[in-house]
Amino acid sequence: MSWLTIFGLVAVTAMLVFYALESRSHWFILALAVACVLGSVYGFLQGAWPFGVIEAIWSLVAIHRWWRGVRPIPSK
Secondary structure, X not given: OOHHHHHHHHHHHHHHHHHHHOOOOHHHHHHHHHHHHHXXXXXXXXXXXXXXXXXXXXXXXXXXXXXXXXXXXXXX
16 A cells, blocks of 8 residues: 555545544544545645545635634624
């Protein structure tokens, strides 16, 4: 197994674990965002740029969700 394959396996496994734990703490949502960035890097390094782009978008979604959880929108 190459280092790139191991890196991808770790990144995707972390995404799965943090996605499963995200309801426990907003910090798991931030960890999911970081894992998505790692998954995106893996996709681009492997040459699967569509995977890299989608994972980058998912990381932005997760960062937005984390930010919203840390700083709730005030109600009117």
